[in-house]
Amino acid sequence: MLMIRTKKQLWIVSTVAIAGSLLYFYFDPSFNRFFPPCPFNWLTGLYCPGCGSQRAFHDTLHGHLSSAAGHNILFVIFLPLLFFAAVVALHNLFSKKKWGQRLFYSASFARIILTVTLLFWILRNIPAAPFNLLAP
Amino acid sequence: MEQTPQQTIIPPVRPKNWLVESILVTIFCCLPFGIAGIVFAAQVNSKYDTGDYDGALKSSADAGKWTKIGLFVGLAFLVLYLIFIFLLGGAAFWTSASMLRNN
Numbered sequence: 416m417l418m419i420r421t422k423k424q425l426w427i428v429s430t431v432a433i434a435g436s437l438l439y440f441y442f443d444p445s446f447n448r449f450f451p452p453c454p455f456n457w458l459t460g461l462y463c464p465g466c467g468s469q470r471a472f473h474d475t476l477h478g479h480l481s482s483a484a485g486h487n488i489l490f491v492i493f494l495p496l497l498f499f500a501a502v503v504a505l506h507n508l509f510s511k512k513k514w515g516q517r518l519f520y521s522a523s524f525a526r527i528i529l530t531v532t533l534l535f536w537i538l539r540n541i542p543a544a545p546f547n548l549l550a551p
Numbered sequence: 552m553e554q555t556p557q558q559t560i561i562p563p564v565r566p567k568n569w570l571v572e573s574i575l576v577t578i579f580c581c582l583p584f585g586i587a588g589i590v591f592a593a594q595v596n597s598k599y600d601t602g603d604y605d606g607a608l609k610s611s612a613d614a615g616k617w618t619k620i621g622l623f624v625g626l627a628f629l630v631l632y633l634i635f636i637f638l639l640g641g642a643a644f645w646t647s648a649s650m651l652r653n654n
Contacts, residue, residue: 465577
């Protein structure tokens with residue numbers, strides 16, 4: 416799980432998060448060439464589980480969740496989890512009582528994450544009717 | 552009275568499992584290395600639960616290794632891509648500038 420141990424790490428993580436959010440808020444990856452393409456997609460022509468996440472992030476920052484899901488539904492599914500992880504990391508930095516240990520350290524939870532990610536990776540590459548909705 | 556010593560085995564601290572970091576790398580760096588990170592993150596949890604503390608520690612190191620590989624390969628790709636784009640942009644700029652001069 417995400418661990419922020421020192422104030423310095425907190426500065427680094429929050430600077431990256433804020434700068435990234437501003438960049439993806441003001442610039443749409445669909446129309447700007449300085450956003451990199453997915454290296455996996457560039458090499459293989461296949462979609463990876465992260466393909467479309469830059470566009471999805473842009474849409475999410477503008478509150479367009481359904482359009483974000485159209486680019487990468489896994490990103491939208493993982494968002495609440497990542498948000499929770501950030502809150503837990505922030506809480507655990509300042510408090511002796513540690514949150515989130517049970518969820519992030521449960522074996523079945525990690526296995527579910529792995530299964531969902533792998534399934535999504537396979538299914539979104541099937542170029543047929545219901546599955547092509549998962550493509551970015 | 553018979554004294555029974557309290558035998559409590561204190562398990563070592565759970566090793567960091569890199570689950571959230573490997574999810575972030577999978578989503579944002581677009582590389583299968585992040586998935587390797589999730590695989591080892593899951594192993595950290597299951598091995599620790601079965602009492603295999605050394606194995607959990609080893610999986611933790613592997614999860615960290617693959618997550619970092621994913622992050623740094625992704626960053627390297629980003630830097631190379633940006634250099635490529637700016638070189639191309641620069642080339643396009645000079646080409647159009649010279650075309651303007653010729654007209």
